[in-house]
Amino acid sequence: MNKSEIKRKSIEFFNSVYSGPIIAICILAVLLSVFSPQFLKVTNFINISNQIAINIIIAVGMTILITSGGIDLSVGANVALTGVIIALYFRGVPDGGSPLVGIMIGIGAGVILGAINGIIVAYLKAPPFITTLGTMGVFRGFALVFSGGRPLMGINPEFVGVFSGFIGRVPLQFIIALMIALLGAFVLDRTSIGRIAQCMGGNEKTLRVSGIPVELYKVMMYVLTGVLAAVGGMVLTSMMEVAEPIAGQFYELDAVAVVVMGGTQLQGGKGTVFGTVLGAVLLGIVRNGLNMVGVPANYQQLFVGLIIMIAVVSGSRRKYATQI
Amino acid sequence: MSTLVEMRSLKKNFGGIKALQDVNLEIAAGEIHGLLGENGAGKSTLMRILCGLEIPDEGMIRVEGSEVAIHKPADAQALGIGMIPQELILIDGMSVTENIFLGYEKCSRFGVLDQKQMRTRAHELLDSLGSGDIDPDMFIGLLPKADQQIVAIARRILQGGKVFIMDEPTSALTEKETEKLFKVIRTICGEGNAVVFISHRLEEVLEICSRFTILRDGKNVASIPNGPEVTKRDLIAHMIGNDIEEEFPHTAAEPGDKVLEVANLSFTTSQGREVKDVNFHVRAGEVVGITGLVGVGKTELSQTLMGLRRSTGGSIYIRGKEKKIHSPVKAVRNGLGYVTEDRRGEGLVLGLRSLYNMTLGSLARIVRGIVIKLRYERKIGLDYASRLNMKPEYVNLEARKLSGGNQQKVVVIRQMMGDADVILFDEPTKGIDVGAKAEIARLISSLSGEQKGICIFSSEPREILGVSDRIYVLNNQGFVGPYERGDLDYKQLMAIEFGESRTTGV
Numbered sequence: 001m002n003k004s005e006i007k008r009k010s011i012e013f014f015n016s017v018y019s020g021p022i023i024a025i026c027i028l029a030v031l032l033s034v035f036s037p038q039f040l041k042v043t044n045f046i047n048i049s050n051q052i053a054i055n056i057i058i059a060v061g062m063t064i065l066i067t068s069g070g071i072d073l074s075v076g077a078n079v080a081l082t083g084v085i086i087a088l089y090f091r092g093v094p095d096g097g098s099p100l101v102g103i104m105i106g107i108g109a110g111v112i113l114g115a116i117n118g119i120i121v122a123y124l125k126a127p128p129f130i131t132t133l134g135t136m137g138v139f140r141g142f143a144l145v146f147s148g149g150r151p152l153m154g155i156n157p158e159f160v161g162v163f164s165g166f167i168g169r170v171p172l173q174f175i176i177a178l179m180i181a182l183l184g185a186f187v188l189d190r191t192s193i194g195r196i197a198q199c200m201g202g203n204e205k206t207l208r209v210s211g212i213p214v215e216l217y218k219v220m221m222y223v224l225t226g227v228l229a230a231v232g233g234m235v236l237t238s239m240m241e242v243a244e245p246i247a248g249q250f251y252e253l254d255a256v257a258v259v260v261m262g263g264t265q266l267q268g269g270k271g272t273v274f275g276t277v278l279g280a281v282l283l284g285i286v287r288n289g290l291n292m293v294g295v296p297a298n299y300q301q302l303f304v305g306l307i308i309m310i311a312v313v314s315g316s317r318r319k320y321a322t323q324i
Numbered sequence: 325m326s327t328l329v330e331m332r333s334l335k336k337n338f339g340g341i342k343a344l345q346d347v348n349l350e351i352a353a354g355e356i357h358g359l360l361g362e363n364g365a366g367k368s369t370l371m372r373i374l375c376g377l378e379i380p381d382e383g384m385i386r387v388e389g390s391e392v393a394i395h396k397p398a399d400a401q402a403l404g405i406g407m408i409p410q411e412l413i414l415i416d417g418m419s420v421t422e423n424i425f426l427g428y429e430k431c432s433r434f435g436v437l438d439q440k441q442m443r444t445r446a447h448e449l450l451d452s453l454g455s456g457d458i459d460p461d462m463f464i465g466l467l468p469k470a471d472q473q474i475v476a477i478a479r480r481i482l483q484g485g486k487v488f489i490m491d492e493p494t495s496a497l498t499e500k501e502t503e504k505l506f507k508v509i510r511t512i513c514g515e516g517n518a519v520v521f522i523s524h525r526l527e528e529v530l531e532i533c534s535r536f537t538i539l540r541d542g543k544n545v546a547s548i549p550n551g552p553e554v555t556k557r558d559l560i561a562h563m564i565g566n567d568i569e570e571e572f573p574h575t576a577a578e579p580g581d582k583v584l585e586v587a588n589l590s591f592t593t594s595q596g597r598e599v600k601d602v603n604f605h606v607r608a609g610e611v612v613g614i615t616g617l618v619g620v621g622k623t624e625l626s627q628t629l630m631g632l633r634r635s636t637g638g639s640i641y642i643r644g645k646e647k648k649i650h651s652p653v654k655a656v657r658n659g660l661g662y663v664t665e666d667r668r669g670e671g672l673v674l675g676l677r678s679l680y681n682m683t684l685g686s687l688a689r690i691v692r693g694i695v696i697k698l699r700y701e702r703k704i705g706l707d708y709a710s711r712l713n714m715k716p717e718y719v720n721l722e723a724r725k726l727s728g729g730n731q732q733k734v735v736v737i738r739q740m741m742g743d744a745d746v747i748l749f750d751e752p753t754k755g756i757d758v759g760a761k762a763e764i765a766r767l768i769s770s771l772s773g774e775q776k777g778i779c780i781f782s783s784e785p786r787e788i789l790g791v792s793d794r795i796y797v798l799n800n801q802g803f804v805g806p807y808e809r810g811d812l813d814y815k816q817l818m819a820i821e822f823g824e825s826r827t828t829g830v
Contacts, residue, residue, distance in 0.1 A: 203672065208632075208652055210684060
């Protein structure tokens with residue numbers, strides 16, 4: 001590699017959406033390894049990967065949805081409601097239920113919750129932000145009503161084993177998350193559904209005059225997001241071996257945050273699942289680092305909020321710059 | 325009569341296009357000045373400059389003798405110049421009085437709105453315009469269109485307006501309403517104000533204007549007083565000049581079966597006018613041109629065929645079978661393809677690669693299951709690009725970075741890749757430079773060679789005459805035609821567009 005090529009490659013890197021999170025991750029890693037001897041330990045990395053798994057799973061769906069010009073704020077409530085429904089099934093059958101049926105019920109719940117959002121947005125033409133803010137309340141309400149407001153125990157242990165545990169020293173849920181991320185990247189970049197998501201977010205009218213059933217595809221995007229949120233719910237329920245009706249709070253915020261940090265345009269049209277994974281790693285390291293250096297919990301939320309704001313502002317500045 | 329406004333040697337370029345070249349305009353007090361010209365002659369640009377919506381590259385404007393600089397609409401307004409737009413700026417949910425005084429409200433001593441005084445003044449104003457019958461308390465939205473325009477005029481008078489620019493003010497009015505509006509126009513001009521009247525309806529301009537300025541291709545061609553000796557034919561002659569036919573490639577096609585037939589179709593234009601009894605057909609392998617002046621409803625007709633707009637009657641047959649087309653999804657399923665007029669707004673996903681823009685209408689052709697065969701996609705994209713003389717590197721660029729001509733090629737390629745039997749082109753060469761225009765026209769011809777039926781909706785008479793095998797005209801009297809290729813020359817076509825003659829073979 002000669003000099004000019006290195007120069008060209010590095011300019012390319014700094015112009016790409018990945019440069020922000022990668023540089024931030026590197027700086028943080030250096031700082032944390034200096035300030036905290038615990039940071040570079042393998043157990044700590046296992047810890048981080050464990051913590052970011054659900055965020056990645058939900059954010060992959062959110063990436064595709066935001067690329068298509070939508071957004072879903074009900075994913076956190078979806079996580080809780082799916083968990084509660086599965087717990088009710090396992091508690092309701094005398095023999096403890098089968099894990100396969102449990103998974104099917106969970107995915108079915110995701111399809112239905114996603115379709116509700118999708119149908120309201122696509123066919124009743126309601127704005128996605130407000131629609132899913134509303135369904136967030138409704139889904140959370142159902143989770144509370146169905147569970148009686150109490151955590152539900154009695155999750156089938158085989159089911160728990162499908163979604164959590166360790167393979168060697170690597171958390172199973174992290175492997176599931178990475179597989180979903182690979183699949184999500186493939187769907188977004190290589191399939192007709194992903195292509196249509198990009199077109200829909202870029203200019204919905206073009207799809208419409210080209211005779212593509214826009215509404216149908218829109219519902220599909222919300223169903224996809226709903227299913228992945230439900231998978232997140234199943235993972236969480238398995239990790240805790242209990243279904244909490246108040247679980248998954250602020251998961252929607254985390255998901256949208258890492259999508260934006262990863263370089264997906266909040267206005268739609270352009271998205272990257274790889275960037276989203278980077279965003280999730282960054283957010284995970286920040287949370288982990290704040291704990292390590294002993295920042296009080298009350299300040300942690302503040303820092304995380306600030307980082308999200310920086311990501312949103314730099315993202316919209318980048319978009320502005322490319323338009324001029 | 326004293327000169328109110330004088331515009332001297334105005335020049336304005338848009339990119340490489342010379343919209344105005346040394347244009348002069350003098351508006352005298354008390355005059356109703358007709359500003360005439362074909363579509364794209366520069367009328368709107370000139371008026372936008374006068375209203376401060378565009379800044380001229382060169383030239384000078386004098387108002388009442390002194391030179392002025394108009395950089396923004398507020399400058400024009402302060403000089404008493406303002407547009408009475410077609411799409412009115414009034415607020416439907418407010419009363420006539422409130423609209424007239426909007427932003428200029430009168431208050432009594434304690435800062436409370438003085439409703440009574442405003443109401444009285446509004447009535448006086450309308451009365452002075454001979455329209456005392458308009459109720460000052462009525463909601464604007466409930467008034468007929470002509471009355472709304474009169475209220476808009478009253479509002480401008482209150483703000484100190486002297487020069488009123490009216491662009492196609494009668495296009496949405498009935499004959500009776502037009503008479504009423506004309507009376508008001510004559511009244512305000514009697515008081516030393518002036519009106520610039522832009523209209524394609526030549527009978528009307530002959531009736532109301534006292535003088536004409538005629539533009540062609542961004543240049544002055546005539547400035548003549550109105551009189552009994554001036555005829556519609558004279559005006560048209562000035563507007564189109566001695567035209568030299570441009571070369572448009574045309575290959576006589578061997579027409580096949582009727583692929584599209586439209587019988588007694590009716591629809592409503594954006595301005596709320598109903599167009600009835602549209603009858604035409606398109607055969608495989610031929611180019612049908614549908615033309616008419618801007619705003620006459622061509623785009624709306626194409627939208628109706630594509631299911632983007634409701635038809636109010638009539639039927640559409642595709643390959644001999646009647647089809648109900650309620651949505652573009654249905655239209656495409658029935659073999660229709662559409663190239664919209666609004667290339668940037670509707671035709672393209674600007675942030676997406678050209679290649680992806682080309683294939684988005686025919687994803688089914690390039691997928692296995694749902695997986696896109698990227699290499700195959702690229703190959704057919706490059707194939708089409710080279711057939712259309714498009715540089716291969718353009719294929720990977722975002723659509724926004726291409727020139728207008730290349731953007732249009734991308735949209736055309738999308739239709740070529742699809743399996744539409746009939747392709748509707750709405751203003752296919754709008755905003756494209758001259759060289760690329762001929763190329764797009766050649767493309768359209770070559771498509772008909774592939775036994776596709778082509779239907780072009782265009783306001784450019786030269787283009788229509790150049791590429792069409794058969795021509796229909798939409799004018800203010802209705803849908804006229806067919807005229808076979810060679811039946812019409814430029815002048816005859818313009819005469820039909822302006823509704824002067826309905827006969828063929830003049």
